Amino acid sequence: MTDITLVRGDITEQAVDAVVNAANSSLLGGGGVDGAIHRRGGPQILAACRELRSSQYGRGLPAGQAVATTAGRLPARWVIHTVGPVHSEQEDRSALLASCHRESLRRADELGAETVAFPAISTGVYRWPLADAARIALTTVRQTQTRVIEVRFVLFDDPAYTVFRDTLDALGPA
Ligand code: ADP
DSSP: OOEEEEEESOGGGOOSSEEEEEEOTTOSOOSHHHHHHHHHHOHHHHHHHHHHHHHTOTTOOOTTOEEEEEOTTSSSSEEEEEEOOOOOSSSOOHHHHHHHHHHHHHHHHHHTOOEEEEOOTTSSTTOOOHHHHHHHHHHHHHHSOOOOSEEEEEESSHHHHHHHHHHHHHHOOO
């Protein structure tokens, strides 16, 4: 069974098999966690993303999908880039946010990654309310069949950590 762990910290410092990036569909880098991953991981990651752009994702990676690249200089083997949905008041995009988590784990299984670190996808620039994002992320990981042994949510600040902790506690034992 997959163990879900929560840490407060910086995802670029996690020694895991795969780090999930909350990318944007261009795959060419951005702010937030995406910027931090490219800065710390070095130019190899961007080169691999450009390659994917030209070979398979000319129109960009659609929200809810995931692709893997090298992790460059990060203390991980791979980066799995997934594009979260922008939160909308008009439209329920929860299925896309769930898909990010499911598809990232599917990529992890393809790679043989046993430890995977996730950020709180869509909760930054994409404005998803933290408690709702935490509920979707945690329930989706719990419901996904995967060979990943540890899914580690890496929360960048105390409020995010607390919300994920409370949400996981409220879900009760797996
Ligand atoms: P999105 O566009 O999907 O909203 P962001 O990068 O803007 O992505 O934010 C996603 C979450 O990642 C936010 O909760 C933000 O605080 C967090 N974050 C930013 N930098 C890091 C980092 N180095 N490690 C872990 N989480 C981070």
